[in-house]
Amino acid sequence: MALQVYNTLSKKKEDFVPLEPGKVSFYVCGVTVYDHCHIGHARSAIVFDVIYRYLLRVGFQVTYVRNFTDIDDKIIRRAQEEGTDYRAIAEKYIAAFHEDMNALDVLPPSLEPLATENIPQMIEIIELLMEKGIAYQSGSDVYFQVEKYPDYGKLSGRTLEDMVAGSRVEVDPNKKNPLDFVLWKGSKPGEPAWESPWGPGRPGWHIECSAMGERFLGKTFDIHGGGKDLIFPHHENEIAQSEAAHNRTFVRYWLHNGFVNIHNEKMSKSLGNFFTIRDVLERVHPESLRLFVLSKHYRSPVDFSDETVGEAERGLERFYHTLGTVEGRTPPEESPPADDKALRSQDPELFEELERMPLRFREAMDNDFNTAQAIAHLFTLQRHLQRFMDRFGQKKLKGPAAQLARKAHDVLVEHGRVLGLLTRSPGRFMEEQKKLKIQLTGLTEEEVEQLIAARQEARKAKDFGEADRIRTDLEGRGILLEDSPQGTRWRVSV
RNA sequence: GGCGGCAUGCCCAAGUGGUAAGGGAGCGGUCUGCAAAACCGUUAUUCACCGGUUCGAAUCCGGUUGCCGCCUCCA
Incomplete structure (x- = not known):
C-alpha cells in the first residue's frame, strides 16, 4: 500500500506520487517572528516534523523548507514599541523559535530562508504579473487583481461572488475589488524599505512564500503545509500569484493541520487564550507534549487541558517504564542470537506483535499520517512486552527470553522515534521528568x-x-x- | 449571510460498506508489611437524532439538532 495524503485542494485522500521519483519537495509556512510561539505553533511544527521524519523513513530524499516571515506590520510595530530595529526583533524571536524547536525535538528543516533575503525573487514575480496585466499599481502599492485569475477560490472552496457577497472586508479605495490583495506595499517615511520598480517599499505577506517556494523547490513542488487558518487567504493567494505568473501548477498536495483549542475554542493571539511553548515546557515534558499532539489526527482540532495533557504524560511514563524494565533486566546483547523459532516459543503472542509492528505502523502512517493509530499499536506492543517481563517477576532474563524482550524493546523504540518519541534513555527521561515536576x-x-x-x-x-x-x-x-x-x-x- | 468541518463508552480517541482499536479514569483480582507501579479481568447489541440505499452502514445519501472553524492578522 502506498502513502495517501489528504489534499485540501481536492478535499480527498490521494495517493502520494512525488514529481520526481524518490524525491520530495516540501514547504511549510513558518512563523512571523514578532513574539514567542504558542502551542498552536508547536502543534504545527510537531505535525510537520513527523511528516518529515516519516517521508525520510520510507526512503524519500526530502528537501524541507520552512521560512521565517521577518518583515511585516506586526514586527515593525513591535520594533517601534521597543525603540529598536525590525531586524533586532526578528533576530530575537528567531533565536527563541529555535530554542523552542530544539526543546521539542523538532528536526531542523533543510532550509530556513528569511523573507528579507528573497526580495529580488518576489519583485521578479510581481513584475511578471504586472507585464501580464494581472497586477496593478495603485498609489504606492501594487495589488493582485483577483478577477484576472479565474481559479481564485479553488483551495478554500468558494467563489469570488460568495466572498464579495458576505464580505466583512472594508472597502479600500485603492483596490479595484475588495478581495484584491497587496503584492508590494509602499513604505511610509521611517519604515523599512527596499527599492523596487514601484518605489521603496516592502513585500506583501503572501508573495514571500511564492518566491521562496519557487526559488528553493521549483515552480511546481510536491507538498505545501501549514495551519488550517492559512488556507484563506494566505495559501489561496499564493496559488493565485504563482499560477497566474507561470501558468502552471504551484503545489501538488496541500496539507493543513487543525487547531489547538482551549475549552473548545481556537487558541489565538487575538483571543488571548494562548500558552507559549516555553511556559508549557516549564511544567510539561516536551515528549509528553509531543505524545499529546500526536494522539489525535493532525487535521482534527485538539483540546489542550491539564487533563488531556496529563493523560499523555501517564502514557509516556508507561512506555519508558517498560523500556527501563527491559534494559534493567536483560543483557544488552547476546551472541549467537536465537533464531525466530526459539524467540517465538518464548511468547508467541509477543513475537507476533513485534513481527506485525512494522507493517501495522506503516499502514497507519500511510493512511494520511494516522499517528493516533500508530501510537495505539505502540501501546499494544508495550503491554505485551510488559506482560512478558512480569511473568519473570523480578528475575533477570537471559537466553532467548532476554533476546525476545530486547527485540520488542528495540522495535518499540525504533517506531517511537519516527514520531520523535522514546528518543531518550528511560533513566534520562525519568530524571528530566523529576527535575521538571519537583519545581511544582x-x-x-x-x-x-x-x-x-x-x-x-x-x-x-x-x-x-x-x-x-x-x-x-x-x-x-x-x-x-x-x-x-x-x-x-x-x-x-x- | 456564504463556505467547510465535527458529533463514537465516565473522559481522550482510532475507525475510509462486513459486524466497535488504543489510552486515561473507575471497579474486582494478582503482587506488596500496607501501598504505589505493573499485569489480569471488567465498563458501547451500540456510534447525536430521523429517514433512505444495501444481503449488510459508525462508515454512503437526504434531512434535523448541537458544537467548532474560515470568510480580517493568525499554526
Missing part, C-alpha cells in the same frame, strides 16, 4: 531523598505507622513513592 511541589530532591531515607529506617524497624505517615505526607505534597527490591523510587504527580 516546592520541595527539593534532597528533601525528598531525606524523607525517603527516614521512612526506610522506620520500615526496617517495622515501624509501619511512621513509614506510612511519611509516605502519606509526601503524597499530599505531590510525591508518590514506589517500593521495589531495588529500593524506593519516587515520582511527582501534580
Whole structure:
C-alpha cells in the first residue's frame, strides 16, 4: 500500500506520487517572528516534523523548507514599541523559535530562508504579473487583481461572488475589488524599505512564500503545509500569484493541520487564550507534549487541558517504564542470537506483535499520517512486552527470553522515534521528568531523598505507622513513592 | 449571510460498506508489611437524532439538532 495524503485542494485522500521519483519537495509556512510561539505553533511544527521524519523513513530524499516571515506590520510595530530595529526583533524571536524547536525535538528543516533575503525573487514575480496585466499599481502599492485569475477560490472552496457577497472586508479605495490583495506595499517615511520598480517599499505577506517556494523547490513542488487558518487567504493567494505568473501548477498536495483549542475554542493571539511553548515546557515534558499532539489526527482540532495533557504524560511514563524494565533486566546483547523459532516459543503472542509492528505502523502512517493509530499499536506492543517481563517477576532474563524482550524493546523504540518519541534513555527521561515536576511541589530532591531515607529506617524497624505517615505526607505534597527490591523510587504527580 | 468541518463508552480517541482499536479514569483480582507501579479481568447489541440505499452502514445519501472553524492578522 502506498502513502495517501489528504489534499485540501481536492478535499480527498490521494495517493502520494512525488514529481520526481524518490524525491520530495516540501514547504511549510513558518512563523512571523514578532513574539514567542504558542502551542498552536508547536502543534504545527510537531505535525510537520513527523511528516518529515516519516517521508525520510520510507526512503524519500526530502528537501524541507520552512521560512521565517521577518518583515511585516506586526514586527515593525513591535520594533517601534521597543525603540529598536525590525531586524533586532526578528533576530530575537528567531533565536527563541529555535530554542523552542530544539526543546521539542523538532528536526531542523533543510532550509530556513528569511523573507528579507528573497526580495529580488518576489519583485521578479510581481513584475511578471504586472507585464501580464494581472497586477496593478495603485498609489504606492501594487495589488493582485483577483478577477484576472479565474481559479481564485479553488483551495478554500468558494467563489469570488460568495466572498464579495458576505464580505466583512472594508472597502479600500485603492483596490479595484475588495478581495484584491497587496503584492508590494509602499513604505511610509521611517519604515523599512527596499527599492523596487514601484518605489521603496516592502513585500506583501503572501508573495514571500511564492518566491521562496519557487526559488528553493521549483515552480511546481510536491507538498505545501501549514495551519488550517492559512488556507484563506494566505495559501489561496499564493496559488493565485504563482499560477497566474507561470501558468502552471504551484503545489501538488496541500496539507493543513487543525487547531489547538482551549475549552473548545481556537487558541489565538487575538483571543488571548494562548500558552507559549516555553511556559508549557516549564511544567510539561516536551515528549509528553509531543505524545499529546500526536494522539489525535493532525487535521482534527485538539483540546489542550491539564487533563488531556496529563493523560499523555501517564502514557509516556508507561512506555519508558517498560523500556527501563527491559534494559534493567536483560543483557544488552547476546551472541549467537536465537533464531525466530526459539524467540517465538518464548511468547508467541509477543513475537507476533513485534513481527506485525512494522507493517501495522506503516499502514497507519500511510493512511494520511494516522499517528493516533500508530501510537495505539505502540501501546499494544508495550503491554505485551510488559506482560512478558512480569511473568519473570523480578528475575533477570537471559537466553532467548532476554533476546525476545530486547527485540520488542528495540522495535518499540525504533517506531517511537519516527514520531520523535522514546528518543531518550528511560533513566534520562525519568530524571528530566523529576527535575521538571519537583519545581511544582516546592520541595527539593534532597528533601525528598531525606524523607525517603527516614521512612526506610522506620520500615526496617517495622515501624509501619511512621513509614506510612511519611509516605502519606509526601503524597499530599505531590510525591508518590514506589517500593521495589531495588529500593524506593519516587515520582511527582501534580 | 456564504463556505467547510465535527458529533463514537465516565473522559481522550482510532475507525475510509462486513459486524466497535488504543489510552486515561473507575471497579474486582494478582503482587506488596500496607501501598504505589505493573499485569489480569471488567465498563458501547451500540456510534447525536430521523429517514433512505444495501444481503449488510459508525462508515454512503437526504434531512434535523448541537458544537467548532474560515470568510480580517493568525499554526
